[in-house]
Amino acid sequence: MSVTVEALSIAIGGKPIAADVNLDIADGERVGLIGSSGSGKSMISKAMLGLLPLNATVSGSVILGETQVIGASERELADLRGRYVGTVFQNPAASLNPVMTVAQQIGLPLKLHYDLTKAERAERVARMLGKVGLSADAANKYPHELSGGQQQRVGIATALITSPRFIIADEPTTALDSITQRQIVDLLTALVDDAGASMLFITHDFSVLARATTRCYVLESGRIVDSGVTAEVLADPQTPESKRLVSAARSLTLRSVDLHSTKEDSHEQ
Amino acid sequence: MSNSHNNRAAITRRAYAAVALRTMWRRAEGKFALIVLALWLAVALVSLVWTPQSLWTTDGYHVWAKPSAAHWLGTDGTGADVFSWLMAGSRTNLLIVLLTVVVSALWGLLLIAAMVARNSALASTSVVVIDALISIPTVLIALILAVPMGASIAVIVIACGFGYGLNLARVARPAALLAARSAYVESALANGASGWRVLVSHIIPNNLPVLAVQLSLSAGTAVLAESGLTYLGIGVPSGVPSWGHSLATSVKLINVFPLTVLWPGLIVTVVVVALNVFGDVLRDAIDPVANPALRQTAGSAGKEDER
Numbered sequence: 001m002s003v004t005v006e007a008l009s010i011a012i013g014g015k016p017i018a019a020d021v022n023l024d025i026a027d028g029e030r031v032g033l034i035g036s037s038g039s040g041k042s043m044i045s046k047a048m049l050g051l052l053p054l055n056a057t058v059s060g061s062v063i064l065g066e067t068q069v070i071g072a073s074e075r076e077l078a079d080l081r082g083r084y085v086g087t088v089f090q091n092p093a094a095s096l097n098p099v100m101t102v103a104q105q106i107g108l109p110l111k112l113h114y115d116l117t118k119a120e121r122a123e124r125v126a127r128m129l130g131k132v133g134l135s136a137d138a139a140n141k142y143p144h145e146l147s148g149g150q151q152q153r154v155g156i157a158t159a160l161i162t163s164p165r166f167i168i169a170d171e172p173t174t175a176l177d178s179i180t181q182r183q184i185v186d187l188l189t190a191l192v193d194d195a196g197a198s199m200l201f202i203t204h205d206f207s208v209l210a211r212a213t214t215r216c217y218v219l220e221s222g223r224i225v226d227s228g229v230t231a232e233v234l235a236d237p238q239t240p241e242s243k244r245l246v247s248a249a250r251s252l253t254l255r256s257v258d259l260h261s262t263k264e265d266s267h268e269q
Numbered sequence: 270m271s272n273s274h275n276n277r278a279a280i281t282r283r284a285y286a287a288v289a290l291r292t293m294w295r296r297a298e299g300k301f302a303l304i305v306l307a308l309w310l311a312v313a314l315v316s317l318v319w320t321p322q323s324l325w326t327t328d329g330y331h332v333w334a335k336p337s338a339a340h341w342l343g344t345d346g347t348g349a350d351v352f353s354w355l356m357a358g359s360r361t362n363l364l365i366v367l368l369t370v371v372v373s374a375l376w377g378l379l380l381i382a383a384m385v386a387r388n389s390a391l392a393s394t395s396v397v398v399i400d401a402l403i404s405i406p407t408v409l410i411a412l413i414l415a416v417p418m419g420a421s422i423a424v425i426v427i428a429c430g431f432g433y434g435l436n437l438a439r440v441a442r443p444a445a446l447l448a449a450r451s452a453y454v455e456s457a458l459a460n461g462a463s464g465w466r467v468l469v470s471h472i473i474p475n476n477l478p479v480l481a482v483q484l485s486l487s488a489g490t491a492v493l494a495e496s497g498l499t500y501l502g503i504g505v506p507s508g509v510p511s512w513g514h515s516l517a518t519s520v521k522l523i524n525v526f527p528l529t530v531l532w533p534g535l536i537v538t539v540v541v542v543a544l545n546v547f548g549d550v551l552r553d554a555i556d557p558v559a560n561p562a563l564r565q566t567a568g569s570a571g572k573e574d575e576r
Contacts, residue, residue: 049459054387074463082460089459094452098558099474109460142564158460 001065001084001165001198002027003048008060008070010043010222012053017043018222021060023200025166030189030199032209032230035219036245041202042090044219045168048200049085050077064166082109086159086197088188090171092151096143102129103139106157113162124161132157132187149180153187160191167192167199173208185211206234206246218242288562292554299550305543313360322350324357324510333526342532345519351532357510358533362492362540365425365511369491370484372430377437377483382468384442385449396442399435407432407494408501415503425504429494433487441479448472478552485548489541496537512537 005023009016018040025031035041046052048062050069062069067080081087086109089095096105106125110116116124126136132153143151152172159167169188173181189212192199201212209216210230218226218233218241226233226242237243293299321341328334328348336343342351383395411428418424448454449472457467473480492512498504499513500520507514515533523530553559 051455051458055389078461078463080461081458082462085459087456087459089452089456091452095456097453097457097471097475099477108457108462112461112466142558144558145564155456158456 003065003166003198003200004061004063005044005048006061006063008044008047008058008062010040010047010052010056010058012043012056016222017056018047018219021219021222021224023217023224025198025200028193028196028198029215030192030201030213032201032203032213032216033219034203034206034209034216034245036204036248039219040222041204041219042170045087045170045200045202048168049081049087050074051081079113082164083113083162084165086162086164086167088152088155088159088167088169088172091175092148092155093143093175096151096154098143101140101142102134102146102154105143105154106161109158109162125157128157128161131160131191148176149184152176152180152184156184156188156191160195163195163197165197167197169199169201169212171203172201173203173205181208182211188212210234218245220245285563288565289551289554289560292560292562293550296550298546299554302543302547302550305539306547309359309363309540309543312356313363316356316360320350320353320356322353324349324353326350333522333529335528343529345515345529346522351515351529354510354515355512355532355536358512358515359536361422361505361509361511362495362513365422365495365505366488366491366544368422368426369429369433370488372426373433373437373487374480374484376430376434377441378468378473380434380438381441381445381472382465384438385445385468385472387464399438403432403435403439405432408497411494411498411503412501420499420503420506422505422509425491425495425498428498429487429491433490437480437483437487440483441476444476444479445472448475478556481551481555482548485544485551489544492537492541492544496533 003023003025005021008018008021008023010018021044023031023033023044033041033044043052043056047058048064048069050072052058058070060070064080064085067076069077069080072080100108103122103125106128107121110121110124122139125139129136129138134150134153134157138146138150138154143154146154152175155172159169167188172188173184176184185208189199199213201209203209203212213230216227216230216233217224218237218239220241226237226239228238233242234246237246290303293303322339326349328344330348331340331344332346332348334340334344334348340350340352342355345351345354380395380399384392384399386392386395407428410431411424414424414428449467454467454471457471462471495504495511496513496516499511500517505511505514512533516530516537519526519529519533555563
């Protein structure tokens with residue numbers, strides 16, 4: 001599913017969160033949105049699902065496939081969410097309902113959008129569990145009995161069970177340790193590519209971004225300040241804001257790569 | 270195929286109930302609560318078909334009699350059998366308690382839905398309105414209702430249901446609000462769930478422990494309210510057996526015939542304590558995080574599914 005965001009501006013209670021954001025995601029493409037905390041990344045992803053708080057004012061255009069999200073009715077949006085658009089959340093421990101079993105959790109989008117018998121649903125859930133690398137006996141476990149990585153696998157399974165055409169991954173690896181991060185990113189990208197879906201991958205971490213996306217947008221204080229092929233943006237940031245972000249990310253996560261240029265960057269500031 | 274799966278789901282649900290009951294039974298106070306409540310239910314059912322004496326048989330020569338073989342708990346001021354009236358009263362009280370709990374649960378959940386609504390105007394207005402309404406005493410509401418309705422069971426149920434529903438909403442609000450703003454509710458919304466669905470299948474199940482405790486407290490308070498309101502003459506109408514009725518007709522002569530007051534007083538006390546304890550043990554038994562036995566049920570049900 002192709003995604004086009006044009007001149008998207010968001011304000012909450014009069015305070016601007018994002019201004020004049022333009023984004024393009026082609027069918028089957030994996031695109032990143034990177035920015036520091038509070039730069040408005042999550043609000044942009046919420047605007048794409050029509051899930052902004054009610055006191056938010058929003059203008060511009062978000063077109064998912066052929067549907068204009070801004071100003072769409074709650075019915076149209078409910079049909080889109082979970083069926084054509086899947087979402088992977090930041091903190092898997094919090095985004096899984098504590099009193100639902102893994103099978104109930106993964107089966108939820110199916111229950112909401114498809115008229116399947118319990119047996120059909122159980123079968124599809126079991127197949128999905130296998131795809132995300134969880135054993136069959138995980139189906140009847142509660143979220144608190146799983147590790148963080150397993151929980152996020154459940155989150156990915158939930159997002160992908162309906163074979164959506166577009167995945168929003170909102171910092172899916174932030175709450176995980178670095179080895180698990182890598183596994184989760186590889187799993188997510190492999191499954192998204194298999195399904196032929198497109199993905200918006202939101203993160204503040206360049207090392208994860210490079211692994212998950214081919215193209216990226218850099219967000220700073222609610223504005224897109226840089227964009228391009230991820231590897232190029234990472235190697236040669238064009239604007240001062242993206243330079244600052246890249247150097248900060250390098251000093252934190254890419255210490256082994258190109259220490260020299262990082263030092264230069266910090267001297268410039 | 271789907272039918273057999275529905276059966277399995279029913280079996281799982283029954284297994285859950287069995288595990289929850291067993292967990293409650295394992296604790297001494299749980300045993301006490303379950304026995305008292307089961308006894309209450311049994312006596313209420315038996316009283317529909319049998320009481321030792323007819324309620325309307327009065328023995329004018331033996332009023333305020335002490336317990337005897339003919340009158341196990343003695344007789345009251347009209348010479349009627351106290352034990353029979355208490356037996357018959359148990360079904361009236363059971364009816365009142367069940368109706369009050371249902372009314373207060375529905376009313377309370379409606380208020381909770383308003384208070385956690387995404388629409389902030391509705392949410393903040395409902396909080397203020399509930400705080401204002403909660404200051405009206407239940408007795409006052411009952412007195413006002415009794416003007417057009419007279420003494421009736423409906424007065425107790427409506428007044429208590431209204432008042433306890435407000436309490437339920439206010440007590441449950443912080444936890445419900447946390448659930449409503451939680452990441453798992455956001456996840457459900459992002460998967461296309463409607464507001465009502467989120468309330469019914471995500472917010473309420475996550476607040477069941479709080480609701481269970483509060484509703485069982487309400488049940489206990491409803492037993493007490495029945496006695497109080499009946500004593501005031503606006504509760505159960507005269508001629509209808511209830512524990513409050515038995516108390517009200519005997520309490521005036523407590524100095525002369527204390528035994529007659531003792532029985533209904535004892536029953537009310539034991540039942541109220543049992544209901545309060547029941548809420549506590551139920552809370553621990555139905556929480557999958559607090560009760561590991563429940564989680565094992567989920568696991569073994571899964572193994573049955575695989576076969």
